[in-house]
Amino acid sequence: xxxxxxxxxxxxxxxxxxxxxxxxxxxxxxxxxxxxxxxxxxxxxxxxxxxxxxxxxxxxxxxxxxxxxxxxxxxxxxxxxxxxxxxxxxxxxxxxxxxxxxxxxxxxxxxxxxxxxxxxxxxxxxxxxxxxxxxxxxxxxxxxxxxxxxxxxxxxxxxxxxxxxxxxxxxxxxxxxxxxxxxxxxxxxxxxxxxxxxxxxxxxxxxxxxxxxxxxxxxxxxxxxxxxxxxxxxxxxxxxxxxxxxxxxxxxxxxxxxxxxxxxxxxxxxxxxxxxxxxxxxxxxxxxxxxxxxxxxxxxxxxxxxxxxxxxxxxxxxxxxxxxxxxxxxxxxxxxxxxxxxxxxxxxxxxxxxxxxxxxxxxxxxxxxxxxxxxxxxxxxxxxxxxxxxxxxxxxxxxxxxxxxxxxxxxxxxxxxxxxxxxxx
Ligand SMILES: Cc1cc2nc3c(=O)[nH]c(=O)nc-3n(C[C@H](O)[C@H](O)[C@H](O)COP(=O)(O)O)c2cc1C
Ligand code: SF4
Numbered sequence: 490x491x492x493x494x495x496x497x498x499x500x501x502x503x504x505x506x507x508x509x510x511x512x513x514x515x516x517x518x519x520x521x522x523x524x525x526x527x528x529x530x531x532x533x534x535x536x537x538x539x540x541x542x543x544x545x546x547x548x549x550x551x552x553x554x555x556x557x558x559x560x561x562x563x564x565x566x567x568x569x570x571x572x573x574x575x576x577x578x579x580x581x582x583x584x585x586x587x588x589x590x591x592x593x594x595x596x597x598x599x600x601x602x603x604x605x606x607x608x609x610x611x612x613x614x615x616x617x618x619x620x621x622x623x624x625x626x627x628x629x630x631x632x633x634x635x636x637x638x639x640x641x642x643x644x645x646x647x648x649x650x651x652x653x654x655x656x657x658x659x660x661x662x663x664x665x666x667x668x669x670x671x672x673x674x675x676x677x678x679x680x681x682x683x684x685x686x687x688x689x690x691x692x693x694x695x696x697x698x699x700x701x702x703x704x705x706x707x708x709x710x711x712x713x714x715x716x717x718x719x720x721x722x723x724x725x726x727x728x729x730x731x732x733x734x735x736x737x738x739x740x741x742x743x744x745x746x747x748x749x750x751x752x753x754x755x756x757x758x759x760x761x762x763x764x765x766x767x768x769x770x771x772x773x774x775x776x777x778x779x780x781x782x783x784x785x786x787x788x789x790x791x792x793x794x795x796x797x798x799x800x801x802x803x804x805x806x807x808x809x810x811x812x813x814x815x816x817x818x819x820x821x822x823x824x825x826x827x828x829x830x831x832x833x834x835x836x837x838x839x840x841x842x843x844x845x846x847x848x849x850x851x852x853x854x855x856x857x858x859x860x861x862x863x864x865x866x867x868x869x870x871x872x873x874x875x876x877x878x879x880x881x882x883x884x885x886x887x888x889x890x891x892x893x894x895x896x897x898x899x900x901x902x903x904x905x906x907x908x909x910x911x912x913x914x
Pocket of ligand 2: 661679831832833834835836837839840878879880881882883
């Protein structure tokens with residue numbers, strides 16, 4: 490079974506019902522966990538699986554869980570929160586998982602919650618995901634009816650309540666500490682770390698925040714075991730991943746493939762290659778907050794370290810294609826407008842720097858650029874680089890800009906060579 494996450498998604502079927510889900514081993518991973526394993530054993534299995542978070546940063550899931558206080562002296566209240574905000578442009582992998590097989594996520598949440606002995610769990614869902622909300626709400630209700638949620642799950646000593654919360658809607662709500670503030674009813678500004686959420690998260694209690702796709706791996710790791718899971722990846726990273734492509738490819742979409750699948754295979758075989766009349770100039774490997782890669786990188790495998798070794802990040806694994814008829818400068822302006830609008834305004838470099846970047850790019854495109862503008866843009870990428878802002882939104886926003894300046898410098902300079910159309914004010 491090579492596609493555990495999407496095996497229940499079938500052409501001609503609306504979505505996997507509870508009966509469909511159970512017909513392929515659904516809720517058996519949970520049964521195994523709560524009836525025959527201690528919470529710490531579940532943690533150990535997930536640690537040994539080497540599952541890495543699918544929300545963008547690739548942090549090892551079992552290691553993250555191990556920071557949560559356990560045992561008799563641990564706080565009585567703990568939370569397990571699923572990050573289903575998915576506002577990264579070009580990314581729609583979590584939506585597919587939630588709409589098409591909602592019970593998979595529900596089962597994963599109960600397993601993750603059991604592993605840290607959470608008392609309540611939350612799904613923090615992107616507000617526009619109406620169909621996901623409807624299907625998840627129905628799945629949660631069915632899970633209560635079947636004894637998978639509520640008091641004494643499957644007659645064990647473990648009890649859990651699961652709540653669905655729809656976001657009021659900002660990109661920053663996907664940052665895990667801003668998400669927790671939002672869930673508490675506060676303004677969605679990121680929190681200072683430390684303390685990390687594992688120690689002091691939602692309402693000051695130990696909290697795990699994991700991405701939807703990460704959590705959807707858990708039932709299968711528990712049910713099918715470590716050897717099977719380790720056998721799925723093709724590179725260093727384990728398991729499968731939902732990879733995607735959007736832009737001028739013949740078949741935009743997402744596909745569940747082994748971790749470590751070469752980029753060329755994803756773009757040429759699964760996405761069908763470029764549309765007629767278009768050539769590939771570059772691509773962002775995982776949403777807009779990653780660095781551009783080039784056609785010369787097509788044979789790099791999609792795993793966290795291989796992509797990092799080539800100057801980018803796997804991010805969400807859903808690629809955005811830059812074709813040869815799209816201006817990279819306009820592409821980047823579009824992206825920076827998004828980030829500028831979504832800045833939460835909490836820290837100065839991001840609040841003021843992003844609109845400044847947008848203004849420079851707009852001037853450049855309108856023929857009002859000045860000789861020092863490219864150096865100034867480069868300077869901005871350093872000012873908003875890692876460590877200079879309160880959260881990772883601004884450094885993420887600088888990744889497509891810094892790599893475009895590196896790889897497509899001629900396209901930027903072309904605008905400086907144009908005659909000035911109007912005097913800058
Ligand atoms: C600005 C910003 C937006 C983010 N948006 C999301 C998101 O929509 N979904 C998500 O899972 N992680 C998002 N993240 C990453 C989360 O902060 C966090 O690392 C992730 O939910 C952890 O889950 P994982 O360990 O399972 O990957 C975002 C991070 C930043 C800085
Ligand atoms: S980097 Fe931007 S989004 Fe993050 S805290 Fe600062 S202002 Fe807010």
